[in-house]
Amino acid sequence: MADVAQVAGVSHQTVSRVLSNHPNVRESTRTEVLRAIGQLGYRRNSSARALVTRRTLTLGVVACNPTLFGPSSTLFGLEEAARDEGYMVSAVTLRRYSAAALREAIDHLSDWGVEGIVVIVPHREAVTALAELRLPFPVVTVEGGHSLPIPVVSVDQWLGARMATSHLLAAGHRTVWHVAGPPSWLEAEARAKGWRSVLEEAGAVVPPPIQGDWTPLSGYRAGQELAGRVTAGAAGRGSPEVTAVFVANDQMALGVLRALREAGLSVPGQVAIAGFDDIPEAEFFTPPLTTVRQDFAALGQASIRLLISRLESGTRPDDDERVVIEPRLIVRGSSTPS
Amino acid sequence: MADVAQVAGVSHQTVSRVLSNHPNVRESTRTEVLRAIGQLGYRRNSSARALVTRRTLTLGVVACNPTLFGPSSTLFGLEEAARDEGYMVSAVTLRRYSAAALREAIDHLSDWGVEGIVVIVPHREAVTALAELRLPFPVVTVEGGHSLPIPVVSVDQWLGARMATSHLLAAGHRTVWHVAGPPSWLEAEARAKGWRSVLEEAGAVVPPPIQGDWTPLSGYRAGQELAGRVTAGAAGRGSPEVTAVFVANDQMALGVLRALREAGLSVPGQVAIAGFDDIPEAEFFTPPLTTVRQDFAALGQASIRLLISRLESGTRPDDDERVVIEPRLIVRGSSTPS
DNA sequence: CACTTGCCTGTGAGCGCTAACAATGTGCCC
DNA sequence: GGGCACATTGTTAGCGCTCACAGGCAAGTG
Incomplete structure (x- = not known):
């Protein structure tokens, strides 16, 4: 900065003022300083500045x-x-x-x-x-x-889960199953709560949520379990029929979709699915995924x-x-x- | 730092030495200084340090x-x-x-x-x-x-593209089509070159690459074009048959898969597909995607x-x-x- | 004409730290 | 016991910048 000051023929303080856009600097001085800065390729030292201003x-x-x-x-x-x-x-x-x-x-x-x-x-x-x-x-x-x-x-995770769950209920499903995220994740908890609240308000049976870990693989496993219930469904095991599933994120939903397809089940024909996040891929899943978009x-x-x-x-x-x-x-x- | 020095009954320089793990500090002094630091909740100022050491x-x-x-x-x-x-x-x-x-x-x-x-x-x-x-x-x-x-x-993008293309050729396909990334992207270029080199070495016809932009949507459009060629294939329009496609990334491959499926084409039965990247979702696509993994x-x-x-x-x-x-x-x- | 006002610029101090050197104490050798 | 090496600590001088203040100069005011 001293070098710049010397080249511009001013004091270091004036250089500082120019750099800080201080108002009281004559226009001709300012341009002169800027010229010197350009000529020398000078850059203000951020550490020194932070030291004195106490702002990093x-x-x-x-x-x-x-x-x-x-x-x-x-x-x-x-x-x-x-x-x-x-x-x-x-x-x-x-x-x-x-x-x-x-x-x-x-x-x-x-x-x-x-x-x-x-x-x-x-x-x-x-x-x-x-x-x-x-x-x-x-x-x-x-x-x-x-x-x-x-x-x-x-x-609002809770609201998002409610939207997805309500949407599925409105389509005529008796109840909605849930593939949840890890319970230690707050988002997983809020989504599960939202899902549950809608079912309770509607007087629907609340099926036991299936635990996932956000990964497609865990969704796949959950999907296998759900598929097993559909197939065994007629036998009646006390749990309600699986016709709709709200999955706590899109990646897991992808796994669920695959497991259901492997089991020969059609989506949404036999089982309707909704996810959460709206990742860019969701629109191109098979079938395209209904989901909750977060900004x-x-x-x-x-x-x-x-x-x-x-x-x-x-x-x-x-x-x-x-x-x-x-x-x-x-x-x-x-x-x-x- | 001066405060710490005072509490520990030493000079600020000794405090500095303790913090920098300087060897020549008596053990008792070091613990005393550390105690003072803990007591005061002192943290070294990074700006001042950067200023003098010239290392941020x-x-x-x-x-x-x-x-x-x-x-x-x-x-x-x-x-x-x-x-x-x-x-x-x-x-x-x-x-x-x-x-x-x-x-x-x-x-x-x-x-x-x-x-x-x-x-x-x-x-x-x-x-x-x-x-x-x-x-x-x-x-x-x-x-x-x-x-x-x-x-x-x-x-090595070039090599990765060669791996995927060779793999498809080895499966018996006459040639391999390519859905490329935007030409201004170096990776897209390298992958296209690798793809082309394998075809040329094998004496296969090099079909015109189809341009995408990495998004699933662009892959979907490319897939529609490819599907059109398959269906019109028998009519023979000078281009080689579409039986295998190397897609420059997994997201576009997802779009391609969907377009082919919508056109009623089976993968890999009628058209084999390979992608690039190995995103976590790729394993759960329909069907699971052959791809090139990058670390x-x-x-x-x-x-x-x-x-x-x-x-x-x-x-x-x-x-x-x-x-x-x-x-x-x-x-x-x-x-x-x- | 002295005095104030406002604009522009320069001077000096100091932000908190480390590097270099100086000063002290301690033990060892001859 | 003098002198040397070594370990440990303190002192001083900046690093490059901004802040507070002082000063100079032009214009306006009584």
Whole structure:
């Protein structure tokens, strides 16, 4: 910066003012400084700047498996929004979903001086641990559950599950089976609750949910079990007939579809299926999958807006701030005869 | 740090030595300092440290659409590897694939003082622009093409395409059609070249490749065109019969499968299909998709290793350094009668 | 004409840390 | 016992930047 000042024939402070868009700089001086900057290829040192301003303009993100469509889309929207606001995003991924792993990830981010973090880990243990940490900077969670005093941005999972389940019931099915996500995942829990609530309101029998782990393989296994029930159905084993299934995510739904097809069952003829997420592939499944679309990018943007508003207000407003985004039911061939 | 020093009854320099694991510190002093640190909840200021050491320990990543399975998996492996080496990763995503967008992304990273960057943008224009930028820090590309003087880490796309094509030919097909990715993508080009080379070596007719854009929808359209040819095939329009198709990625292959099925064609009975990537869903397509698996996580790890080795050697070794990872053919039902 | 006002610019201090050097204490050799 | 090597600690000087303040100059005011 001293070099630039010398070339431009001004003081380093004037160079600083030009770079910070300070108003009180004569136009001719400004252009002269900018010329010198261009000539020298100068870039302001961010560390020195951060040191004196006490602002790193960096936000941290803790993400769970970012290989999945949802988290990665959220991250995408989040990064874009942060960049527009002049912040940098540093992401850390979680290998295990333990409290220790979360703490380690947050420590790592703290070491680099992030001003705030977004936690995209809809996992009960992790979020609980998060609430217990008293961190010296603001935290926002995405899908972090509503029972903790941490601001959260989420899609209404409960409502989405209700939409899918109601849609299936409305098509005339007596009841709707459910392939659930792992119980430690908050989203899985909310979806299961939504599903159950609709059945109870309708006075329908609530079949035992089948446990999956989000992967297509687990969906496949669940599908095999369901197929077995359909085939053995006439024999009557106390459980209600399987004619409709709400699967907690699209990947598992893919596995279910395959298992049913292998068992010779037609979808939606014999069994209607609905998923959750609306991954790009869902429209091209066999048959195209009825599912619940989540606006992941909006989730990311909202989380950044919330985080930055706390950062810049400086205040620590209500810790129970909530942003809820509505999901949308996308009806396709897996639930309606084509 | 001064506070810690006072509490521990030492100088700030000793505190610094403890934090840097300097050898010459008496054990009793070290524990005393650590105790003070714990008591005060002190954290070393990364900006001040970066300012004086001239090391930010931050790496930048420029990624194209990280919603896709490949890039996001690479990013995942990359971040993990970087963290193990004590670096932080800051990622920026590209909205458009222009030279200007790339420059903007890199500027953004530079402003935050990254020590080096990994560019995961297998796009011709972007990579060419990258080669022309003379950046003051090391750059490594993932799938950045081998024709430029930039170190690159990649899966051998050409070989992967050859594997898939050879596999289809070996099954007895006269020739193999190809649904290609956008020509501006280096991976699309390499896969098309590999496909073509096998056909030429085998003396097979090379059908005109059909252009897609990586999306399931474009695959679906390509599939409709192919289905049309099969049905009209007997009429003979100069083009060879469609009995096998190598699709440049799994998402498009999904679209192709659906279009063929809608046209009443059986896979692999009438048309055999192979894809590329091995996304988690591929195994559960109808039928399960034969595809070429890429080890994306290894790609990310290798890119970090390469980048850090340049960083720490300080030297600027051969700019044509290359790491090539072998792909693997995964044979499933879409290419072989079950 | 002195005085204020507003604009523009320069000066000096210091953000929190590490590198280099200086200073102390401790043990060992001749 | 003097001197040397070594381990341990303290002192000082910046790293490159922004903030607070001071100063200079032109224009307007009483």
